[in-house]
Amino acid sequence: MSAVLEVRGVVKAFGENVVLRGVDLAVDEHRVVALIGGSGSGKSTLLRCASLLEVVDDGQVLLDGEDITDPRVDADAVRRRLGVVFQAYNLFPHLSVLDNVTLAPVRVHGRSRSEAREEALALLERIGLADKSGEFPDRLSGGQQQRVAIVRALAVRPRVLLLDEITSALDPELVGEVLRLVREVAEQGMTIVMATHEMGFAKQVADTVCFLDQGVVLESGPPDQVLGDPVEPRTRQFLSRIIDAGRL
Amino acid sequence: MVAYLVVTRSPGWPRVQTTFFSLEFGRESFLPILRGLWVNVQVLLIGGVCVVVLGLGLAVLRTLRGPAFAPLRILATGYVDLFRGMPLIITLYLVGFGLPALRLQGVPNSPFVLGTAAIVLTYSAYVAEVFRAGIESVHPSQRAAARSLGLTHRQMMRIVVLPQAVRNVTPALLNDFVALQKDVGLISVLGAVDAVRAAQILVGQSFNFTPYVVAGLLFVLLAVPSARIADAVSARARRRQQSGSVL
Numbered sequence: 027m028s029a030v031l032e033v034r035g036v037v038k039a040f041g042e043n044v045v046l047r048g049v050d051l052a053v054d055e056h057r058v059v060a061l062i063g064g065s066g067s068g069k070s071t072l073l074r075c076a077s078l079l080e081v082v083d084d085g086q087v088l089l090d091g092e093d094i095t096d097p098r099v100d101a102d103a104v105r106r107r108l109g110v111v112f113q114a115y116n117l118f119p120h121l122s123v124l125d126n127v128t129l130a131p132v133r134v135h136g137r138s139r140s141e142a143r144e145e146a147l148a149l150l151e152r153i154g155l156a157d158k159s160g161e162f163p164d165r166l167s168g169g170q171q172q173r174v175a176i177v178r179a180l181a182v183r184p185r186v187l188l189l190d191e192i193t194s195a196l197d198p199e200l201v202g203e204v205l206r207l208v209r210e211v212a213e214q215g216m217t218i219v220m221a222t223h224e225m226g227f228a229k230q231v232a233d234t235v236c237f238l239d240q241g242v243v244l245e246s247g248p249p250d251q252v253l254g255d256p257v258e259p260r261t262r263q264f265l266s267r268i269i270d271a272g273r274l
Numbered sequence: 275m276v277a278y279l280v281v282t283r284s285p286g287w288p289r290v291q292t293t294f295f296s297l298e299f300g301r302e303s304f305l306p307i308l309r310g311l312w313v314n315v316q317v318l319l320i321g322g323v324c325v326v327v328l329g330l331g332l333a334v335l336r337t338l339r340g341p342a343f344a345p346l347r348i349l350a351t352g353y354v355d356l357f358r359g360m361p362l363i364i365t366l367y368l369v370g371f372g373l374p375a376l377r378l379q380g381v382p383n384s385p386f387v388l389g390t391a392a393i394v395l396t397y398s399a400y401v402a403e404v405f406r407a408g409i410e411s412v413h414p415s416q417r418a419a420a421r422s423l424g425l426t427h428r429q430m431m432r433i434v435v436l437p438q439a440v441r442n443v444t445p446a447l448l449n450d451f452v453a454l455q456k457d458v459g460l461i462s463v464l465g466a467v468d469a470v471r472a473a474q475i476l477v478g479q480s481f482n483f484t485p486y487v488v489a490g491l492l493f494v495l496l497a498v499p500s501a502r503i504a505d506a507v508s509a510r511a512r513r514r515q516q517s518g519s520v521l
Contacts, residue, residue: 074418077422079418079421079422102421102424102425102426103424105421105422105423105424106423106424108422109422110418110419110422110423112415112418112419114415116415116416116418116419117419118416118419118420118434118438119438120437120438120441129423129425129433130423130424130425133425133429133433134423134424134425134429135424178423179423182423182424
């Protein structure tokens with residue numbers, strides 16, 4: 027099986043600060059990969075490189091076998107095939123919930139307004155927010171906003187969904203509703219790469235867990251192995267701190 | 275109250291009252307000045323639209339990122355530095371008297387057109403900076419979200435960044451609009467018969483200064499509605515940002 031998304035030896039530095047030191051990662055179709063690791067380990071930067079929001083210094087990112095880090099590639103065309111959800115939701119505050127969701131389908135993918143609207147309403151219905159479609163994002167709770175952001179990313183029918191610590195900004199009681207939606211999306215076969223601090227969730231949903239440390243993938247494998255019986259001492263150290271904090 | 279008493283009891287008051295506040299001259303000068311004010315209003319409306327368009331364009335150029343756009347950025351920055359630093363009256367003289375003196379084909383020599391152009395040059399530099407502040411006030415995460423959806427840079431600016439930027443700076447823009455309302459009176463230095471010039475002519479004929487007071491009051495009346503609109507917009511922006519807070 028060929029990988030939908032493949033990262034090969036990606037290096038990324040911000041000035042003196044080298045964040046990624048040669049990351050390799052392959053994500054097969056319908057698989058869920060969880061990126062774990064301390065803050066500053068490079069999880070978010072890796073996702074930003076994969077979604078072409080950052081330019082890699084070295085290495086390649088392949089989407090369906092095509093090198094998307096090639097400077098000759100039309101980055102806008104590549105981003106159309108990706109769905110990204112951010113930690114801080116990043117909904118557009120001046121647009122209604124419905125307009126947030128239909129914006130890309132209509133403006134980028136050229137679908138008709140009515141078709142996009144229908145599809146968006148169906149998606150919103152599924153997450154129980156159809157009645158909020160006319161509201162502005164700041165009238166919604168954090169959990170509702172993040173679920174709309176997921177729907178917004180799904181509305182473009184992406185090849186792969188990149189989730190960047192999407193529950194880190196949420197109140198604990200709102201985390202559940204967002205993770206439930208992610209699980210549903212994963213069960214329907216969406217290919218997902220997610221940076222997360224929710225180890226319990228990674229354990230249940232991910233097919234592969236990758237532990238990033240100081241800009242490299244130190245260890246990766248099935249969640250039971252990486253989270254339950256890690257080989258690397260640094261992974262053990264990280265997990266024991268997580269366990270101490272009561273997060274696993 | 276104190277000021278009123280001091281003024282009305284000053285030894286020169288009776289004289290000042292007849293030369294500045296003569297009802298008779300006021301009535302006589304009212305219509306010619308009002309006709310002149312219509313010229314100011316035209317400059318204000320036409321100039322205002324041009325200022326917004328040009329200012330927005332300059333701001334977009336100044337906020338372009340990446341080395342490829344450096345020449346455009348430098349040009350826009352130079353423009354803003356030049357016309358924001360240059361006193362408006364000097365710009366008016368240079369454009370109003372210098373341009374026609376070149377005797378280039380197609381350059382109009384109407385003081386109305388040249389005066390409006392000079393005002394647009396100066397004010398667009400100011401307004402460009404207001405818009406730029408607005409564009410930069412939109413959080414970078416909004417750009418990231420827009421681009422990650424596949425929007426092009428242009429679509430991102432038009433659909434996501436500029437609407438939020440303009441909303442953020444509307445109070446500041448309206449403030450500049452109120453300032454512009456007075457400064458349109460400066461086209462009189464080029465000889466356009468606006469409210470100020472009309473008053474000047476009447477003063478020259480009668481040696482009575484009441485027409486200036488009439489013109490001044492008319493400008494104030496013109497400014498009051500925009501000032502109130504600016505207040506209302508600022509208040510609404512405040513309410514949106516801190517819903518419920520009384521601080």
